[in-house]
Amino acid sequence: MATPATPSRILPKSNFHNANAATNTGVSIAPDAESKGASLAYQRNNDFEHPDHVIPPPDYTGFENLVIVCCHGIFHPDASSPDFPLYSPHDENNWYLADFQKSNPETGKPGEQETFLAHALAGIDALIGELSPDVPNRTLLVMSGGSTKPSLTPLSEARSYYHAALAHELAEGNRGGGRTYQLFSKGRILLEEHAADSFQNLLFSILLFRQTTGRYPKQIRVITHAFKARRFLDLHAPSIRWPSERIQVQGIDPVMSGAEREQTIRGEEKHGFAPWLQDQLGTGDFLASKRRNRGWDEQVAEQLAEGLEVSAKEVVKGTVPEHLPWESTVV
Incomplete structure (x- = not known):
């Protein structure tokens, strides 16, 4: 199952009972009772375990808007390490990037990690207006991307984007993780950690x-590259019959020259849009093999659809039934 952004957080147990036990002989006498010569004693219960204090889960009543950040790379520094704040998300060396995503000093092309960070921060910006106590919480942010580089790291793209946003907060002087951690800890940021392509980014986040x-x-x-807007609006959403008036794309492209932009658009049409036009659910040999190469495990499909409608489960498995539950959502 995709991982929610707010894991169960258990507070430390109280030290009160342990401190008493260290000096207790097993019987304690109430001070006023002792002064009166009373023999009343309270026996210690050696089987008693102090219960954990668990923060209650978030209340998602009234939430109706979904912001999806489509992930494309992996920010790999260990977020649990004490030296994590030293690793900048702006540094290309801290990312696992495909060759075409890396900088090119000869042409002046910058690394695309700046674009990926911009995608993550744009998603967080979409929630900022709801941080005020006077504004109803209606929007969830899903960072979507699986463990697409299993030979290098088990870390998912989604979790790494959250880490990159945290690293950005720390670099800005927000030692507690700033707004990113605040939203994460409140369950406003969710991590979808299985998607291996843009179609799965959309479907699994929904x-x-x-x-x-x-x-x-x-x-x-949907927050992604601007040149991929047609793929989402004209192919992915219609393929699952998501209503066209209920989806928008916020496009943020890498820095490109005019020639690079034209080349990128041609490449998207040939290698991105065209394959999905022919195989809109990505179940054919070409797109399915790309998924597997990015770490997709088909056995996860059952887990992703757990507790959902039968028709939703069919879509996850690669077929679109006559009726889908989101078609009847009243706006």
Whole structure:
């Protein structure tokens, strides 16, 4: 199952009982009773275990908007390491990037890690307006991307983007993780850690929203490259019959010259849009093999659709039934 951004956080047990036990002989006498010569004693219960204090789960009542950040690389520094704040998300060396995503000193092309960080921060910006106590919380952010480089790291793209946003906060002087950690700890940022392509980014994020809130989103904003907008609006959303008036794309492209932009658009049409036009669910040999090369495990499909409608489960398995639950969502 996709991982929610707020794990169960258990507070430390109270030291009160342990401190008493260290000096106790097994019987304690109330001070006023002792002064009166009373023999009343309180026997210590050696089988008693102090219960854990668990923070209650977030309340997702009223949430209806979904923001999806599509992930494309992995920021790999260990977020649990004491030296994590020393690793900048702006440094290309701290990312696992494909060759075409790396900088090229000869042409002046910068590394695309700046674009990936911009995607993550744009997603967080979409939630900022709801941090005020006077504004209703209606929007969830899903960072979507699986463990696409298993030979290098088990870390998912989604979790690494969250780490990159945290590293950015620390670099800005927000020692507690700033707004990123605040939103994460409140369950406003969810991590979808299985998607291996853009179609799965959309579908799995929708399903995670449903599993988290109990309903499907009314409105979706996809944050990705601008040159991929047609892929989402004209192919992915229609392929699962997601209503066109309920999805938007916020496009942020890498820095490009005019020639590079034209080349990128041609490449998207040939290698991105065209294959999905022919195989809109990505179950054919070409797109399915790309998924497997990026770490996709088909056995995860059952887990992703756990507790959902039968029709939603069919979509995860690669077929689109006659009726889908999100088509009937009232806006």
